[in-house]
Amino acid sequence: MRVAIIGAGVIGLSTTLCIHEQYHSLVPSLEMEVYADRYTPHTTSDGAAGLWQPYLSDQGNLQETLWNKETFDHLLRHLGSPAAKEMGLFLISGYNLFTQPVPDPSWKNIVLGFRNLTAKELELFPSYSYGWFNTALMLECRSYLPWLTNRLMQRGVKFFHKKVESFQEVSGDGVDVVINCTGVRAGELQPDPELQPGRGQVIKVLAPWVKHFIITHDIKSGIYNSPYIIPGSEFTVLGGIYQHGNWNEENSAQDHRTIWENCCRLLPALQKAKIVEEWSGLRPARPCVRLERETLRHGHLQAEVIHNYGHGGFGITIHWGCAMAAARLFGSILQEKKLASLPQPRL
Amino acid sequence: MAAPKVAVVGAGVIGLSTALCISETCPSCSVTVLSDQFSPNTTSDVAAGMLIPHTYPGTPIHVQKQWFKETFTYLFAISHSAEASEAGIHLVSGWQVFKNTPKEELPFWSDVVLGFRTMSKAELQKFPQHQFGQAFMTLKCDCPPYLLWLEKRLKATGVQMYTRRVADLWELHSEYNVVVNCAGIGAHQLVGDKELFPVRGQVLKVHAPWVKNFIRDGDGLTYIYPGIHRVTLGGTREVESWSLSPDPGTTKDIFDRCCSLEPSLRRAQDIKVKVGLRPSRWCVRLQRDVLSQGGVKLPVVHNYGHGAGGFSVHRGTAKEAARLVGECIAALQVSSSRAKL
Numbered sequence: 001m002r003v004a005i006i007g008a009g010v011i012g013l014s015t016t017l018c019i020h021e022q023y024h025s026l027v028p029s030l031e032m033e034v035y036a037d038r039y040t041p042h043t044t045s046d047g048a049a050g051l052w053q054p055y056l057s058d059q060g061n062l063q064e065t066l067w068n069k070e071t072f073d074h075l076l077r078h079l080g081s082p083a084a085k086e087m088g089l090f091l092i093s094g095y096n097l098f099t100q101p102v103p104d105p106s107w108k109n110i111v112l113g114f115r116n117l118t119a120k121e122l123e124l125f126p127s128y129s130y131g132w133f134n135t136a137l138m139l140e141c142r143s144y145l146p147w148l149t150n151r152l153m154q155r156g157v158k159f160f161h162k163k164v165e166s167f168q169e170v171s172g173d174g175v176d177v178v179i180n181c182t183g184v185r186a187g188e189l190q191p192d193p194e195l196q197p198g199r200g201q202v203i204k205v206l207a208p209w210v211k212h213f214i215i216t217h218d219i220k221s222g223i224y225n226s227p228y229i230i231p232g233s234e235f236t237v238l239g240g241i242y243q244h245g246n247w248n249e250e251n252s253a254q255d256h257r258t259i260w261e262n263c264c265r266l267l268p269a270l271q272k273a274k275i276v277e278e279w280s281g282l283r284p285a286r287p288c289v290r291l292e293r294e295t296l297r298h299g300h301l302q303a304e305v306i307h308n309y310g311h312g313g314f315g316i317t318i319h320w321g322c323a324m325a326a327a328r329l330f331g332s333i334l335q336e337k338k339l340a341s342l343p344q345p346r347l
Numbered sequence: 348m349a350a351p352k353v354a355v356v357g358a359g360v361i362g363l364s365t366a367l368c369i370s371e372t373c374p375s376c377s378v379t380v381l382s383d384q385f386s387p388n389t390t391s392d393v394a395a396g397m398l399i400p401h402t403y404p405g406t407p408i409h410v411q412k413q414w415f416k417e418t419f420t421y422l423f424a425i426s427h428s429a430e431a432s433e434a435g436i437h438l439v440s441g442w443q444v445f446k447n448t449p450k451e452e453l454p455f456w457s458d459v460v461l462g463f464r465t466m467s468k469a470e471l472q473k474f475p476q477h478q479f480g481q482a483f484m485t486l487k488c489d490c491p492p493y494l495l496w497l498e499k500r501l502k503a504t505g506v507q508m509y510t511r512r513v514a515d516l517w518e519l520h521s522e523y524n525v526v527v528n529c530a531g532i533g534a535h536q537l538v539g540d541k542e543l544f545p546v547r548g549q550v551l552k553v554h555a556p557w558v559k560n561f562i563r564d565g566d567g568l569t570y571i572y573p574g575i576h577r578v579t580l581g582g583t584r585e586v587e588s589w590s591l592s593p594d595p596g597t598t599k600d601i602f603d604r605c606c607s608l609e610p611s612l613r614r615a616q617d618i619k620v621k622v623g624l625r626p627s628r629w630c631v632r633l634q635r636d637v638l639s640q641g642g643v644k645l646p647v648v649h650n651y652g653h654g655a656g657g658f659s660v661h662r663g664t665a666k667e668a669a670r671l672v673g674e675c676i677a678a679l680q681v682s683s684s685r686a687k688l
Contacts, residue, residue, distance in 0.1 A: 079473070085614040090557040093440045112470050113482055121461050121484070124427050124438075133440075133462060133484075135470070135560070209437040209489075209575045211559045233557040269431035 001029050001337075003330075004170040006189070007181030008036035008159070010045040010141055010319045011308055013148040015179055018323035019330050020155050027334065034152070035170060037163035040145035044183055045315060047202065047281040049230035049237035050088065050140040051213055052317045053096075055223055058106040061288055065106045067321025072110050074320045075137050088143025090233065093135040094213030095121075097128035102217075104132075111136045125266065128216065136213075139316050140232055164189070167296055171303030177333055178296075178305045179326065184284035186309045192290070195310055198283035199246035200224060200239060201255040203263075205273040207236040214266060216240075224283075224313055227262035235276055238263040242313070244285065251278045286310030291322055293329050304333045350377045351676045352522065356513050356537070357529035357651070358382035359391040360488070363497040364661045365529050365650055368669035370504045373676065379523070380501065383512035383533075386494035390531055393550060393623030394658060395572035395579035396435075396488035397561065398422065399443075400456050401656030405630025408455050414663025416459050421662045422486045432575070435492025439573060440484035441561030442466060444477035444608075449565055452479075460485045474608065477564075487561075488658050489574045513537065517638055520645040525675045527648045527668060532626040534651045540632070543652055545624035547588035549597045551580040551605075553615035562608050567655075569604040571612070578615070580605040584655075586627075593620040628652030633664055635671050646675035 005016045016032055024030050040046050052072055058065045078084055108114040117131035167189055171178050184197050210231045218226040224242035240262055241255050264270045294305045308326045311318055353376050355366040370378050386392050400415045426436045457463040466480035519526050535543045555578045563570040572579040580601055598620050606612045636647040650668040
């Protein structure tokens with residue numbers, strides 16, 4: 001059985017690993033192939049700071065909240081393992097700041113030690129009057145994607161450097177299942193007006209004295225359009241740009257100024273930080289994640305497609321839960337093809 | 348009296364911060380720092396510089412709390428100024444975990460640090476051998492940066508600093524009006540204080556930049572303190588040991604203990620080993636004294652014996668020492684004007 005995965009960001013690679021882990025012993029003929037025109041360190045995932053944190057509101061999407069939790073718990077279990085450093089996985093604590101009181105988020109019991117900020121702590125941030133403190137996780141894709149790639153190569157998964165122009169290109173070649181993890185460019189394979197780029201820009205600096213993440217929120221500007229500071233294992237990421245519908249992957253001088261001024265106002269010591277890199281990326285924004293099966297018919301050929309894209313600015317946060325859901329969809333395909341005897345897929 | 352001349356003996360965190368406080372409260376004073384060691388070779392340079400107080404049995408708790416509060420407030424302001432990175436001051440959050448629930452669940456300083464609370468069961472899962480824990484945020488003074496920053500502030504106010512080994516405080520009586528003794532463990536020899544004893548601490552300073560939180564075992568012996576560039580792993584508390592040589596067996600023991608608290612440390616790189624002798628005393632010696640020989644008097648202010656708690660209380664004790672220096676100068680001015688009559 002041949003499975004083609006299109007896309008090698010965090011979603012593509014983790015979905016491949018999840019499926020291989022669960023089914024390779026049940027389906028001895030399982031062959032998995034990854035197709036992508038961009039690999040680490042050039043994917044959207046690589047540009048992200050890597051902080052596990054969902055959006056403030058789940059907008060009633062309990063399934064996504066569950067996938068976020070599954071991801072957090074999965075990563076937490078790996079924290080004590082020898083692989084953690086290689087994965088780019090570590091604990092980090094920090095602040096979410098607001099200009100007015102807000103309801104607690106859906107993820108308050110998923111993260112560790114969630115609490116409100118005390119008045120004394122808020123003195124650090126004169127423009128903000130309310131906030132949270134919690135311990136979460138960082139998963140740096142510059143390490144995680146190579147780690148996933150190594151695991152996959154050890155399992156015999158093949159990688160192809162190729163821009164796939166249509167599903168038929170891969171499905172017509174004897175591939176039984178196509179897994180669509182194409183992120184922001186999924187519309188090129190199949191039009192999806194709900195999928196839009198959420199352009200972001202970040203400045204990477206050397207500021208090793210910063211040990212906490214600081215995410216500010218401005219209810220009026222919307223998510224990620226307010227400054228944030230996220231310290232990584234090597235660099236600290238400064239950001240705060242979210243432009244819906246903007247496909248430009250070039251860095252903007254104006255956005256640079258916005259990020260720099262806002263972040264330095266938030267943490268004056270950043271003025272002394274050395275700028276190392278600047279990067280722009282397109283979050284694959286969608287009202288909800290598209291995670292579903294589709295049967296594509298092309299002439300007399302039929303291929304099963306599993307879509308797994310549209311994770312916006314929370315791809316890393318939700319990736320493992322989605323990978324497992326995609327694996328369950330894969331299981332139901334196997335059952336239909338009577339290729340494996342499995343328990344009923346959970347709906 | 349013309350500009351009073353004050354000598355501060357010692358250039359660790361106590362000596363430098365005391366000199367700074369004196370120059371702040373007595374602008375007319377001429378302050379000079381004398382020490383045989385400057386950063387990076389002081390005891391302070393070995394310390395992690397965490398603001399977690401040590402409890403002195405002989406000092407009233409409300410005094411220790413006041414010293415800690417003053418120090419915390421002072422450093423907190425620097426930590427969110429533009430100078431924070433140069434001064435080496437940064438906020439760090441983390442956990443203090445106990446294998447057995449401590450008798451005192453709320454230390455005296457719990458309302459001075461930020462966000463102090465008991466750890467949840469979920470948080471304690473990370474520490475299977477520990478059954479109780481406290482989470483909080485505090486400050487860390489990285490050395491050498493903090494000492495170098497103090498030196499820079501001192502030079503800017505006109506304070507002179509000289510490398511000089513003072514064998515006896517009396518040798519300064521002809522050059523200075525007041526001497527401030529911040530000699531740390533050196534006071535054992537310098538003033539023959541038998542109540543002062545070393546508590547040897549060996550630490551490892553490693554490269555592990557993914558460690559963002561501190562972890563401390565409530566017994567005070569095992570700790571992981573992330574600094575700007577290095578993580579300090581500790582430690583030992585060897586009473587009456589004067590050895591400054593690193594012990595390889597101890598290095599392995601510290602490393603293993605820290606890895607059992609934080610397994611990812613197994614991947615730490617570039618391990619540097621350091622040793623410091625905590626200048627320990629049942630109470631900090633912070634008091635006026637007078638040396639006299641042949642009718643000549645030399646006022647002295649002692650400020651030493653901070654043991655494991657130097658960073659935590661340094662600014663508070665420096666301010667008190669400066670106040671005592673002010674008293675000495677006032678007394679000298681009275682007696683010098685009497686002498687004129």
